[in-house]
Amino acid sequence: MTTVTVSVAGEDDREVELEEIAGGAPPETPTYADLLSAVELSPHEATVLVEGRPVPEDRPVEAERVTVLRLIKGG
Amino acid sequence: MTDLALDATGLERYARHVIMDEVGPEGQKRLLDGHVVVVGAGGLGSPVVQYLAAAGVGRIGIIDDDRVERSNLQRQVIHGEGDLGRPKVESAAERVADLNPDIRVDAHETRLTAETAPDLLAGADVVVDASDNFATRYLCNDFCALEGIPLSHGAIYRFEGQATTFENDGEGPCYRCLFPDAPEPGTVPNCATTGVLGVLPGTVGTIQATEAVKYLLGVGDLLDGRLLTYDAMGLSFETVEIARNPACPVCGEDPEIESIRDVSYEGRCTVPAD
Numbered sequence: 010m011t012t013v014t015v016s017v018a019g020e021d022d023r024e025v026e027l028e029e030i031a032g033g034a035p036p037e038t039p040t041y042a043d044l045l046s047a048v049e050l051s052p053h054e055a056t057v058l059v060e061g062r063p064v065p066e067d068r069p070v071e072a073e074r075v076t077v078l079r080l081i082k083g084g
Numbered sequence: 085m086t087d088l089a090l091d092a093t094g095l096e097r098y099a100r101h102v103i104m105d106e107v108g109p110e111g112q113k114r115l116l117d118g119h120v121v122v123v124g125a126g127g128l129g130s131p132v133v134q135y136l137a138a139a140g141v142g143r144i145g146i147i148d149d150d151r152v153e154r155s156n157l158q159r160q161v162i163h164g165e166g167d168l169g170r171p172k173v174e175s176a177a178e179r180v181a182d183l184n185p186d187i188r189v190d191a192h193e194t195r196l197t198a199e200t201a202p203d204l205l206a207g208a209d210v211v212v213d214a215s216d217n218f219a220t221r222y223l224c225n226d227f228c229a230l231e232g233i234p235l236s237h238g239a240i241y242r243f244e245g246q247a248t249t250f251e252n253d254g255e256g257p258c259y260r261c262l263f264p265d266a267p268e269p270g271t272v273p274n275c276a277t278t279g280v281l282g283v284l285p286g287t288v289g290t291i292q293a294t295e296a297v298k299y300l301l302g303v304g305d306l307l308d309g310r311l312l313t314y315d316a317m318g319l320s321f322e323t324v325e326i327a328r329n330p331a332c333p334v335c336g337e338d339p340e341i342e343s344i345r346d347v348s349y350e351g352r353c354t355v356p357a358d
Contacts, residue, residue, distance in 0.1 A: 018246075018311070018322055018324050019315045053267045054267065058324070061326045062328075063329060078262060078263075078311065078324065079244070080267060081246060082221060083239060083240040083274055083275040084128045084213075084217075084239065084240065
């Protein structure tokens with residue numbers, strides 16, 4: 010099992026098993042958008058950062074740890 | 085003290101600044117010579133404007149095209165019951181005059197647009213984004229990134245706040261490094277539909293004012309390269325490291341945006357296709 014640590018800023022870290030979110034259709038690798046879905050967020054409302062930089066949501070997950078920033082606009 | 089050119093009233097007003105080594109008379113002079121533009125006179129703008137004025141930031145621009153409504157008063161503490169229906173910039177300017185008559189206020193009852201931004205933001209030492217919509221946020225970012233003006237960013241949602249500072253010195257990230265395009269309209273909820281804890285913008289806006297004052301003083305460590313998140317429910321803060329994005333459309337290696345005129349500040353705030 011490949012585990013990715015998803016740190017949603019302001020929340021506790023979540024451990025996500027890639028095989029579980031792949032939908033049982035290997036060898037397709039889940040994308041960062043799938044990772045967001047696993048923590049109940051969508052690419053519209055959040056961005057995935059790897060080492061402080063955003064990664065395209067349609068790219069296969071390669072990192073072992075990601076940070077998720079929610080996009081908020083209120084002022 | 086004579087270099088500060090303050091009269092007795094001024095010395096008394098800023099005494100708690102002047103006695104600190106990190107501020108002193110020179111630092112107070114830097115604040116009095118400082119020019120900060122605050123975009124938005126709502127929840128975030130209320131504490132920002134008041135703390136900058138009280139600190140003695142000599143020139144404060146305030147931009148907002150809204151008028152005060154009763155539903156604002158739960159969090160927009162620069163306005164009061166007697167201001168209902170008045171332009172927010174007028175109410176805010178009046179409060180500044182009462183707080184500190186040393187301050188010059190440039191009150192602009194208008195919306196920040198690509199057409200008005202050069203006149204309203206150019207020349208500022210720091211811009212504080214206290215707006216409540218993506219069009220203004222992306223415009224502030226793009227103008228400040230292109231012109232090299234430090235930008236304090238703050239945003240709030242329900243019980244959650246974010247703040248960071250983009251120094252725009254060619255080294256750190258900008259807002260588009262994190263969020264290259266705005267989300268599709270309607271996909272991110274706003275405070276009007278989801279609510280917001282009234283005291284939340286006080287906390288986040290005060291952090292923004294702190295960053296602006298520190299920048300003018302040239303002391304401390306700014307939130308450049310770090311994004312601070314605040315969870316009011318758990319009363320916890322977290323700092324996320326953020327880095328410059330080589331693919332950023334405004335400050336990356338091959339930027340698509342070279343002028344704010346290139347961008348359509350509606351929808352996803354992108355460069356329109358030819």
